[in-house]
Amino acid sequence: MSTSELHGELRRAVRELCARFPDEYWRGLDAERSYPEAFVKAMTEASFLSALIPEEYGGLGFGVTEASIILEEVNRSGGNAGACHAQMYTMGTLLRHGSEEQKQQYLPKIASGELRLQAFGVTEPNTGSDTTQLRTTATRQGDHYRIRGQKVFISRVEHSDLLLLLARTTPRDQVKKRSEGLSVFLVDLREAVGNGLTVNPFDTMMNHATTALFFDDLEVPAENLIGEEGRGFRYILDGMNAERILIAAECIGDGDWFIERATNYAKSRVVFERPIGQNQGIQFPIARAHVNVRAADLMRFRAAELFDRGEPCGAESNMAKLLAADASWEAANVAIQTHGGYGFAVEYDVERKFRETRLYQVAPISTNLILSYVAEHVLGLPRSY
Numbered sequence: 248m249s250t251s252e253l254h255g256e257l258r259r260a261v262r263e264l265c266a267r268f269p270d271e272y273w274r275g276l277d278a279e280r281s282y283p284e285a286f287v288k289a290m291t292e293a294s295f296l297s298a299l300i301p302e303e304y305g306g307l308g309f310g311v312t313e314a315s316i317i318l319e320e321v322n323r324s325g326g327n328a329g330a331c332h333a334q335m336y337t338m339g340t341l342l343r344h345g346s347e348e349q350k351q352q353y354l355p356k357i358a359s360g361e362l363r364l365q366a367f368g369v370t371e372p373n374t375g376s377d378t379t380q381l382r383t384t385a386t387r388q389g390d391h392y393r394i395r396g397q398k399v400f401i402s403r404v405e406h407s408d409l410l411l412l413l414a415r416t417t418p419r420d421q422v423k424k425r426s427e428g429l430s431v432f433l434v435d436l437r438e439a440v441g442n443g444l445t446v447n448p449f450d451t452m453m454n455h456a457t458t459a460l461f462f463d464d465l466e467v468p469a470e471n472l473i474g475e476e477g478r479g480f481r482y483i484l485d486g487m488n489a490e491r492i493l494i495a496a497e498c499i500g501d502g503d504w505f506i507e508r509a510t511n512y513a514k515s516r517v518v519f520e521r522p523i524g525q526n527q528g529i530q531f532p533i534a535r536a537h538v539n540v541r542a543a544d545l546m547r548f549r550a551a552e553l554f555d556r557g558e559p560c561g562a563e564s565n566m567a568k569l570l571a572a573d574a575s576w577e578a579a580n581v582a583i584q585t586h587g588g589y590g591f592a593v594e595y596d597v598e599r600k601f602r603e604t605r606l607y608q609v610a611p612i613s614t615n616l617i618l619s620y621v622a623e624h625v626l627g628l629p630r631s632y
């Protein structure tokens with residue numbers, strides 16, 4: 248099968264699965280603020296969430312290109328891949344930096360769905376985007392580490408068995424560079440919750456199962472350290488390009504969904520005795536949004552291609568995420584405007600998707616921080632922070 252046939256088949260298979268979870272499904276969950284359990288189960292059973300796990304560990308052994316197509320199609324169908332995307336990119340840290348024993352222990356179970364690795368704990372209330380300043384500490388005591396600190400906006404913890412956690416193992420004043428002395432741990436949430444880890448869910452603008460975490464002397468076995476102590480920040484950075492590409496693809500899916508909805512509505516809504524889509528004031532913003540989504544999509548595939556060839560792709564991955572998040576947000580605004588008052592009506596789903604896609608201007612990395620990256624690392628301008 249050629250690559251384009253494979254991609255076509257993959258798109259068809261994901262679309263078929265998503266058709267079982269129509270607008271009403273996502274709308275109902277949004278109203279109740281509940282987790283798309285049945286959808287995530289179906290995605291797991293169809294092996295889509297194990298796309299990036301190598302075949303020897305029971306996964307599909309695909310590249311980021313294919314994984315991104317899977318998530319794109321979820322959002323393109325009107326769903327929200329945010330409920331399960333983390334399993335794809337968090338797993339990369341374990342795959343690239345875990346020991347063979349850890350990989351044997353966890354990856355086949357993650358691939359089969361016996362274990363979920365959907366939670367990723369980096370952000371803290373007091374340090375935000377300045378990740379290397381994080382204050383959660385992990386102190387080695389005999390055969391375990393003792394974790395103290397707080398995290399915020401940690402999503403899907405209540406729906407995951409494992410959490411990938413970034414914590415400081417060497418105090419900042421004892422390392423040469425602030426990115427040193429941080430370590431990554433695989434925390435077994437089934438044992439941790441209630442035994443040193445408190446999980447406080449809180450509501451956000453959209454249905455995202457987000458929580459604040461409080462670590463009060465949580466004991467994590469030393470064998471759950473991933474890779475070498477003190478090198479965790481580098482390991483997390485390694486996974487960030489994949490994360491950027493996958494989120495970019497979700498934004499492309501959103502953008503196409505908004506454009507399709509806006510176009511269909513513009514054709515069918517008749518005001519002043521003609522379809523509103525006959526007015527250039529309605530046509531042009533939709534056409535422009537489409538142009539911008541297509542341009543962002545090229546950068547997304549360029550970044551994915553470089554990633555899958557093992558070539559440097561930091562600039563392209565960041566630019567893809569920025570362009571795609573901007574394009575989906577533009578398309579979301581256009582869709583609301585085209586729908587007039589109905590854009591605000593819950594039953595049209597545009598307002599839900601509008602709220603959902605807005606997140607990608609801020610998380611997992613905000614637009615400003617991407618621009619800083621490009622300014623400093625691509626253009627050689629002085630570091631601004």
Ligand SMILES: Cc1cc2nc3c(=O)[nH]c(=O)nc-3n(C[C@H](O)[C@H](O)[C@H](O)COP(=O)(O)OP(=O)(O)OC[C@H]3O[C@@H](n4cnc5c(N)ncnc54)[C@H](O)[C@@H]3O)c2cc1C
Pocket residue numbers: 366367368369370371374375376377399400401402403451455457606609610611612613614615616619631632
């Ligand atoms: C729904 C949701 C789910 C999330 N899920 C997770 C998760 O599962 N795991 C996790 O670890 N995190 C998660 N996050 C956190 C997310 O990654 C952060 O919110 C994001 O990285 C920004 O950090 P902050 O909120 O602390 O903003 P801040 O760092 O306080 O930034 C606030 C604003 O200031 C701007 N800013 C900050 N510094 C600069 C600068 N030097 N130059 C220019 N502008 C600057 C930022 O761009 C931003 O617009 C989630 C967030 C949300 C909202």
